[in-house]
Amino acid sequence: MSEIASHRMLQTDQHWVDRLSTWFADRCSPILVKEARQAMKSWHFQWTFMMLLLAVVAWSFMGISIALFNDETQESGGMLMAGYMVILGFPLAIVLPLASFRSLAREFDDETIQLLSITTLSARRIVLGKLGSAALQMVIYMSAVVPCVAFSYLLRGIDLTQIAMLLLVPAVSSMSLCCLGLMLAGFARFNWLAILLNLALMAGVVACYFGWCGFNTEFYRAAGSSDMIFGTLMVLSLFIGTGYVAFECATSLISFPSEDRSSRIRVAISLQLLLAIAAFSAFMYVSAPQNNSFRAEIFVFGYSTCITHYLCLVGAMMVSEQTGMSYRVRRGLPTSLLGRLLWGLYVPGPGRGYLYALSGIGCWNLGILLLLRMDAQVGLFEVSGIQYSQYMPLAINFLFGTIYLTMVYLFMLFCGRWIKYGRQLVGALLVVVMYMMMAIITTTIDAFLFWDRSYYNNSWSGVAQHANWPYVLGRLGSSASDFEATAVVGSIGAIFLAMIGCGFALREWVISPVMVPQRVQDEDKRRAMTQAELNKMDGVSLK
Amino acid sequence: MSQTIAPTLKQPAIQINRLTRYFGPTRAVNQLSFSVMPGEVVGFIGPNGAGKTTTMRILSTLDEPDEGDAYVDGFSVINDPDQVRFRLGFVPDAYGAYPAVTCIEYLDFFARSYGLKGRQRIEAIEHVLDFTHMHHMTDKPMNGLSKGMKQRLCLGRALIHDPTVLILDEPAAGLDPRARIELKEMIVDLAKQGKSLLISSHILSELAEMCDRVAIIERGELLASGTVDEILRKSTGLVEDHHANLVSVAVEVTGDPNVAATWLQEQSVAQAIQNKNGIVEFLFEDLAEARQQLLRRMVDAGLPVCSFSVKRRSLEEVFMNVTRGNVQ
Numbered sequence: 001m002s003e004i005a006s007h008r009m010l011q012t013d014q015h016w017v018d019r020l021s022t023w024f025a026d027r028c029s030p031i032l033v034k035e036a037r038q039a040m041k042s043w044h045f046q047w048t049f050m051m052l053l054l055a056v057v058a059w060s061f062m063g064i065s066i067a068l069f070n071d072e073t074q075e076s077g078g079m080l081m082a083g084y085m086v087i088l089g090f091p092l093a094i095v096l097p098l099a100s101f102r103s104l105a106r107e108f109d110d111e112t113i114q115l116l117s118i119t120t121l122s123a124r125r126i127v128l129g130k131l132g133s134a135a136l137q138m139v140i141y142m143s144a145v146v147p148c149v150a151f152s153y154l155l156r157g158i159d160l161t162q163i164a165m166l167l168l169v170p171a172v173s174s175m176s177l178c179c180l181g182l183m184l185a186g187f188a189r190f191n192w193l194a195i196l197l198n199l200a201l202m203a204g205v206v207a208c209y210f211g212w213c214g215f216n217t218e219f220y221r222a223a224g225s226s227d228m229i230f231g232t233l234m235v236l237s238l239f240i241g242t243g244y245v246a247f248e249c250a251t252s253l254i255s256f257p258s259e260d261r262s263s264r265i266r267v268a269i270s271l272q273l274l275l276a277i278a279a280f281s282a283f284m285y286v287s288a289p290q291n292n293s294f295r296a297e298i299f300v301f302g303y304s305t306c307i308t309h310y311l312c313l314v315g316a317m318m319v320s321e322q323t324g325m326s327y328r329v330r331r332g333l334p335t336s337l338l339g340r341l342l343w344g345l346y347v348p349g350p351g352r353g354y355l356y357a358l359s360g361i362g363c364w365n366l367g368i369l370l371l372l373r374m375d376a377q378v379g380l381f382e383v384s385g386i387q388y389s390q391y392m393p394l395a396i397n398f399l400f401g402t403i404y405l406t407m408v409y410l411f412m413l414f415c416g417r418w419i420k421y422g423r424q425l426v427g428a429l430l431v432v433v434m435y436m437m438m439a440i441i442t443t444t445i446d447a448f449l450f451w452d453r454s455y456y457n458n459s460w461s462g463v464a465q466h467a468n469w470p471y472v473l474g475r476l477g478s479s480a481s482d483f484e485a486t487a488v489v490g491s492i493g494a495i496f497l498a499m500i501g502c503g504f505a506l507r508e509w510v511i512s513p514v515m516v517p518q519r520v521q522d523e524d525k526r527r528a529m530t531q532a533e534l535n536k537m538d539g540v541s542l543k
Numbered sequence: 544m545s546q547t548i549a550p551t552l553k554q555p556a557i558q559i560n561r562l563t564r565y566f567g568p569t570r571a572v573n574q575l576s577f578s579v580m581p582g583e584v585v586g587f588i589g590p591n592g593a594g595k596t597t598t599m600r601i602l603s604t605l606d607e608p609d610e611g612d613a614y615v616d617g618f619s620v621i622n623d624p625d626q627v628r629f630r631l632g633f634v635p636d637a638y639g640a641y642p643a644v645t646c647i648e649y650l651d652f653f654a655r656s657y658g659l660k661g662r663q664r665i666e667a668i669e670h671v672l673d674f675t676h677m678h679h680m681t682d683k684p685m686n687g688l689s690k691g692m693k694q695r696l697c698l699g700r701a702l703i704h705d706p707t708v709l710i711l712d713e714p715a716a717g718l719d720p721r722a723r724i725e726l727k728e729m730i731v732d733l734a735k736q737g738k739s740l741l742i743s744s745h746i747l748s749e750l751a752e753m754c755d756r757v758a759i760i761e762r763g764e765l766l767a768s769g770t771v772d773e774i775l776r777k778s779t780g781l782v783e784d785h786h787a788n789l790v791s792v793a794v795e796v797t798g799d800p801n802v803a804a805t806w807l808q809e810q811s812v813a814q815a816i817q818n819k820n821g822i823v824e825f826l827f828e829d830l831a832e833a834r835q836q837l838l839r840r841m842v843d844a845g846l847p848v849c850s851f852s853v854k855r856r857s858l859e860e861v862f863m864n865v866t867r868g869n870v871q
Contacts, residue, residue, distance in 0.1 A: 030655030
């Protein structure tokens with residue numbers, strides 16, 4: 001025993017610094033502690049940190065030399081800062097997300113994920129721990145450039161707000177990419193898939209890095225303009241929203257099957273949409289009226305198109321969920337009528353998923369329509385140039401989004417029982433294939449039948465294209481009126497189809513919550529009390 | 544060996560009810576039901592692909608059954624996996640080592656993962672290191688450990704939160720004889736501490752020494768469960784009450800063994816008398832006094848007995864009798 005007690009990790013009479021670190025580690029996620037230990041020992045962290053230090057020192061000398069050569073030392077802070085951020089972007093945008101991916105994918109590889117899963121750590125804490133470790137490494141990487149940032153500020157040419165923004169964007173985007181890496185790693189159950197996903201992530205983060213370099217250069221050039229600030233805020237909202245959804249997906253992917261793996265993703269998607277609305281409104285309200293060359297209709301309808309079809313894609317995954325609901329999920333449902341009404345769309349299940357996505361598509365397009373009408377009457381955004389006929393793309397987005405979503409829902413409802421594995425993936429693939437096929441088939445039909453005739457001279461040419469979503473949208477976008485009837489009739493058809501879908505979905509609406517068994521309640525209470533007592537009596541405390 | 548507690552007195556430590564698990568068209572586990580009582584050591588045996596690991600994974604809350612349910616200390620593995628995890632330690636067939644992590648860091652990490660803090664965590668690690676005799680290995684990286692040491696560490700990891708139920712999947716696979724004996728001793732110690740153990744292994748002779756009962760599965764179905772003797776009796780069709788306490792006895796005589804066999808038949812004291820390669824085998828009462836008397840009578844009758852021994856049934860024999868070698 002004396003040998004055991006002599007080990008530094010097991011000693012209770014430690015130095016106060018060790019006691020402080022033990023106290024802190026006891027309150028941190030175990031995953032964070034383990035990952036941090038592993039990361040600090042890893043060669044890639046040590047080498048990246050070393051290379052980062054060398055690069056910032058080299059850039060400092062180079063930047064100053066360039067400034068001296070151009071005799072611009074007084075205003076060269078911005079240029080230096082942009083360089084530092086490009087250097088910092090490499091570990092933050094490339095190294096950390098890939099390391100996060102590897103860290104979870106390796107758990108599957110080494111089969112340690114099963115050891116983690118049977119501990120009392122929840123999936124959320126596992127993902128949070130890994131993300132925390134990435135955040136810790138990010139802070140260490142950032143600490144390497146702090147003196148250089150201070151140096152840039154002293155040289156002038158950049159103010160504190162800009163510095164804060166320049167540091168915030170890589171930090172947020174890095175965390176978001178790490179979440180994305182963790183989400184992809186959640187799928188990496190097979191070696192070949194892990195390699196494919198790793199390559200995809202690598203391509204994505206490299207693209208992000210180049211985007212980040214471009215952003216830095218642009219930020220340096222257009223520093224202080226409201227466009228830049230709002231553009232930055234929009235980028236931030238995009239990363240925050242996407243990162244949160246990816247985080248919830250990663251958590252869901254490693255959760256136990258009987259757990260609620262859908263509600264939190266739906267909440268995250270709702271928040272993502274709220275952020276998108278906020279960014280949209282802020283941009284329309286502040287930035288758009290000041291910009292004469294701004295094409296409001298492209299912005300508005302582009303936004304509507306992206307969100308509608310994003311909802312259609314995630315909706316297709318939701319309607320592909322399993323129909324049964326475990327007792328465990330039912331135990332967590334709200335028991336009050338109001339609670340059930342408010343929470344209804346967030347409860348797992350394909351029917352509720354359908355209603356969630358459908359109401360999202362409807363509300364989103366209707367919301368934009370109302371905002372634009374308000375703008376026309378009250379002058380809220382003071383955006384000019386949007387004609388009434390140009391509202392039609394909203395109807396087209398609603399139309400195709402609803403039709404495709406309902407078709408996937410009905411397919412899953414009647415044929416889904418034969419799909420045992422990867423139902424969500426099948427749902428997503430179905431909708432993607434539908435989007436692609438409808439565009440390809442209609443274009444092919446049109447090309448074969450009417451290839452030698454002018455479109456405008458033949459009343460039948462282009463009929464097939466009425467089912468081609470991008471074509472219709474493109475025509476309406478260029479103010480052509482020949483698809484307005486399609487938009488109106490199609491919308492009515494979509495509403496009719498949606499009503500059929502809703503009829504099936506509403507059958508799922510009534511669910512009865514299940515009470516948590518007394519024994520489980522008692523056990524949870526007992527454990528909470530024991531833990532509280534242990535915390536009080538904790539032998540290794542700061543006192 | 545730990546005492547088997549009567550099922551009527553306490554609720555089972557592990558209760559499996561009509562457990563079914565499909566993998567595509569394959570039914571890996573099919574309507575499996577059995578239980579392990581508190582303090583009992585049960586061997587879980589079956590050919591490769593019989594569904595042992597799947598059952599163990601379901602019990603350890605790593606997988607979900609398609610039908611049926613399993614309970615650990617009365618908590619459902621489907622509905623209350625958190626409660627199950629507090630009570631259960633699982634040693635899978637893969638060790639699951641972290642690179643660049645020392646033994647003590649590994650144990651420390653899992654102690655934290657089970658919510659152990661401060662002094663409680665330190666005591667738990669000390670206890671586990673003591674139990675597995677790994678105190679001299681604390682600073683060794685996991686990757687540098689031998690297979691036997693890794694297995695010990697893995698067992699230590701499973702014990703860090705002092706679970707009442709332990710599930711060991713092929714714990715002795717790939718271990719050298721010394722490591723196997725040490726592992727067996729540890730398992731016996733754990734049984735003495737009152738822990739319930741479900742162990743799967745292909746080394747049946749060792750299982751037989753450790754286990755109170757065995758459960759044999761094939762193609763996901765439970766073929767037999769009980770003590771080795773009970774299963775053998777059932778498998779040989781000797782299930783009547785009056786055959787309940789019989790052992791196999793082997794008698795070697797010089798000269799013609801048929802003489803001894805005929806004598807035994809005439810005396811009507813033995814069952815299932817067979818002449819196997821010059822050795823007469825038969826089933827007889829499992830009482831030492833009765834066997835002494837029989838031997839005396841044989842000698843008195845002038846039979847040239849040169850050896851008289853009780854032939855204990857091996858688990859291999861039981862396994863071969865019960866299973867049909869079907870693979871899914």
